[in-house]
Each structure stands twice: as structure tokens, then as C-alpha cells.
Amino acid sequence: MAEPILEVRNLVKYFPLTQGVLFKRQIGAVQAVDGISFELHKGETLGIVGESGCGKSTLAKVLMSLERATAGEVLFKGEEISRLKGAALKAVRRNIQMVFQDPYTSLNPRMTVGDIIGEPFEIHPEVAPKGDRRKAVQDLLDVVGLNPEYINRYPHQFSGGQRQRIGIARGLALKPEIIICDEPVSALDVSVQAQVINLLEQLQGEFDLSYMFIAHDLSIVRHISDRVGVMYLGKMVEIGSDEQIYEHATHPYTQALLSAVPVPDPTGREGRERIILSGDIPSPANPPSGCRFRTRCWKAEERCSTELPLLAVPSLEGPAAHESACHFAAEREVEQSAA
Ligand SMILES: Nc1ncnc2c1ncn2[C@@H]1O[C@H](COP(=O)(O)OP(=O)(O)OP(=O)(O)O)[C@@H](O)[C@H]1O
Numbered sequence: 001m002a003e004p005i006l007e008v009r010n011l012v013k014y015f016p017l018t019q020g021v022l023f024k025r026q027i028g029a030v031q032a033v034d035g036i037s038f039e040l041h042k043g044e045t046l047g048i049v050g051e052s053g054c055g056k057s058t059l060a061k062v063l064m065s066l067e068r069a070t071a072g073e074v075l076f077k078g079e080e081i082s083r084l085k086g087a088a089l090k091a092v093r094r095n096i097q098m099v100f101q102d103p104y105t106s107l108n109p110r111m112t113v114g115d116i117i118g119e120p121f122e123i124h125p126e127v128a129p130k131g132d133r134r135k136a137v138q139d140l141l142d143v144v145g146l147n148p149e150y151i152n153r154y155p156h157q158f159s160g161g162q163r164q165r166i167g168i169a170r171g172l173a174l175k176p177e178i179i180i181c182d183e184p185v186s187a188l189d190v191s192v193q194a195q196v197i198n199l200l201e202q203l204q205g206e207f208d209l210s211y212m213f214i215a216h217d218l219s220i221v222r223h224i225s226d227r228v229g230v231m232y233l234g235k236m237v238e239i240g241s242d243e244q245i246y247e248h249a250t251h252p253y254t255q256a257l258l259s260a261v262p263v264p265d266p267t268g269r270e271g272r273e274r275i276i277l278s279g280d281i282p283s284p285a286n287p288p289s290g291c292r293f294r295t296r297c298w299k300a301e302e303r304c305s306t307e308l309p310l311l312a313v314p315s316l317e318g319p320a321a322h323e324s325a326c327h328f329a330a331e332r333e334v335e336q337s338a339a
Pocket residue numbers: 015030031032050051052053054055056057058059216284
């Protein structure tokens with residue numbers, strides 16, 4: 001496996017909850033990201049999946065240094081970056097860029113496409129000196145499959161898919177090594193989603209990019225991811241290779257998400273039961289004790305309310321041996337293979 005380009009260690013991001021207008025008192029905290037550790041390897045795509053509010057975008061923002069971590073470490077090529085400031089922060093930020101979910105709201109409607117894509121050069125003029133910028137932007141338009149002559153047009157003159165291509169061109173402008181795609185196709189028509197995903201894959205090969213690809217459900221990331229991490233209420237509950245997650249999931253939450261994925265070949269997956277999760281997602285300001293998933297888990301026992309299951313590799317052989325945060329991860333695989 002390639003060396004890690006990004007290492008995340010025990011990352012925590014809490015948002016304070018305050019009360020009072022004049023004299024704000026902190027009355028609690030939203031535990032948006034609570035002790036997450038993983039690695040992103042050079043040239044790979046890591047899918048991150050979980051329901052709304054589980055902390056995916058917050059994780060992305062902390063990795064991008066758009067939000068300060070409450071605790072923990074982020075290492076880019078071995079260097080701790082979560083507490084950098086000034087010029088050092090600026091230099092590192094160049095290497096990690098983001099593509100946002102909604103191409104309708106993330107592009108400034110009053111700026112031309114040329115100004116939108118070229119804006120990062122204002123902060124990093126060393127990448128494209130002033131005289132070269134027009135050419136640089138036209139090259140970027142070409143790279144994402146748009147006509148370079150569109151440079152003076154405005155966002156409203158483009159379709160959703162084309163706008164997302166503009167967002168991707170902007171993300172590429174500074175020649176980053178990592179791109180974090182935060183639900184880049186969720187706002188697009190299904191027919192356009194595949195085109196944008198294909199473009200991202202093609203660009204990955206061309207520019208040697210490492211991706212973190214955030215999505216709500218497992219079906220979208222399946223095609224593009226080498227590894228997948230599943231989040232629930234601020235925690236990573238399971239992470240592994242494509243095969244480990246889609247064929248040998250050991251965490252009940254992942255199994256529930258998988259059961260909701262439409263199956264392309266019905267004969268290959270006969271007998272997969274649809275698992276309907278009962279109850280709402282608890283508030284991240286007041287998460288359950290022990291295992292955070294236990295209030296919705298059909299397998300939960302006494303122990304789950306008192307002991308926090310750590311993300312660890314259960315003592316199992318084969319593809320089931322991957323990180324899972326369930327007390328019964330080892331037993332679950334036995335049960336599955338016996339069925
Ligand atoms: N700036 C903020 N201040 C306070 N709370 C926040 C802030 N940003 C996010 N949160 C809270 O943190 C939790 C995680 O939010 P986040 O946006 O990271 O989730 P998400 O997984 O990206 O959800 P979605 O799938 O809807 O995009 C939520 O409870 C959210 O309300």
C-alpha cells in the first residue's frame with residue numbers, strides 16, 4: 001500500500017452551545033467529530049459515508065483548516081498541520097482543496113467563470129503569475145471538459161453538471177495533492193452524476209490526486225472508492241477496503257446501510273434482508289453512553305451502554321479482519337458465514 005499522505009489522529013471538533021445574549025454561557029457542546037483516526041494513502045480514493053449530521057463536512061473543514069480542531073492531530077506528509085498559522089498554513093492549504101456539494105450556491109453569481117477559477121491565484125500568485133492567468137484558466141476549463149471560450153460567462157449560463165465542472169477546475173487551480181469532494185454529485189441529476197464521477201476518476205490519474213469522497217449512502221461511493229469509512233454521530237464505526245466493507249461488513253450500522261443499497265444483480269445477493277433502523281439519530285450534543293449506535297441497534301446488549309467499542313481489528317481471518325467499532329464484530333462474521 002502507498003505511504004499515507006494524510007494521517008488523522010484522534011481528531012475532535014466540538015462546537016460550543018451557548019445561552020444568553022449579552023453574557024454568553026457555554027451550556028454544552030455539539031460533538032460533531034469525536035476522536036476520529038484514519039489514513040489517506042497517496043493516489044487512493046477514500047469514501048466517507050454516513051447519515052446527515054454525522055460530522056462528514058465538519059471533518060472535511062478541519063482537514064482543510066477551515067475550522068480549528070478542538071483536539072487531535074492532522075499530519076500532511078508527516079508534518080502536523082492542524083495548529084499552523086500564517087505563511088506555513090497558507091503553504092499547506094494549497095495542497096488540500098475541496099469541491100463542494102451544491103454547484104448552484106457555491107459559485108459567486110456575480111463573478112465570471114474566469115474570475116471564479118482564477119481566484120485562488122490571487123492568494124497564490126506563484127502558481128500562475130498575472131500575465132499567465134488567462135491561459136491557465138483556459139487550460140483548466142479544457143481539462144474539465146468545458147469550452148475555453150466560456151471564460152467570460154457567468155455561472156447561471158451553465159447547467160448543474162457544468163457548474164460542478166467549474167467547481168472542480170477551481171479546486172485543481174493550485175495543483176493540490178489532495179481533493180476533498182463533499183457530496184459533489186448529490187445535487188445533480190442521476191444522469192449527470194456518472195459523468196462528473198468519471199471526470200473525477202480521469203483527473204485522479206492525470207494529476208496523481210488523492211481523494212476523500214464524502215457521500216450519504218454507500219451506493220455512490222462504491223464505484224469510485226478504494227477504501228470506505230463509515231461514520232455515525234461523530235465517530236468512525238468501520239473502515240476497510242471496498243471488498244471488506246461491501247462483502248464483509250462487521251458493524252451493524254454498515255450492514256443496515258448496505259441493506260438499503262439497491263442491488264444491481266438480484267441473483268448474486270439473494271437473501272439479503274432489508275434492515276430498517278428504528279428511531280431517530282440522537283443529538284450530537286447529547287450522544288448515548290457507550291456505543292453511540294446502541295439506541296438503534298437490534299443487537300445491542302447491556303455492555304454496549306457502558307463500554308465504548310474502539311475501532312479495532314477483530315481477531316478474524318481473511319477480509320473480515322478490518323477495523324470495526326463493535327463489541328461483537330468477531331462474532332458477527334461467524335454468524336454471517338454460517339448463514
Ligand atoms: N458551525 C457550527 N456550529 C454549531 N454546530 C455545527 C456547526 N457546523 C456543524 N454543526 C453541527 O455539527 C454536526 C455535524 O454537522 P456536519 O455538517 O459536519 O454533518 P454532515 O455529516 O456533513 O451532514 P450532511 O450530510 O447533512 O451534510 C451537526 O449536528 C451540525 O448541526
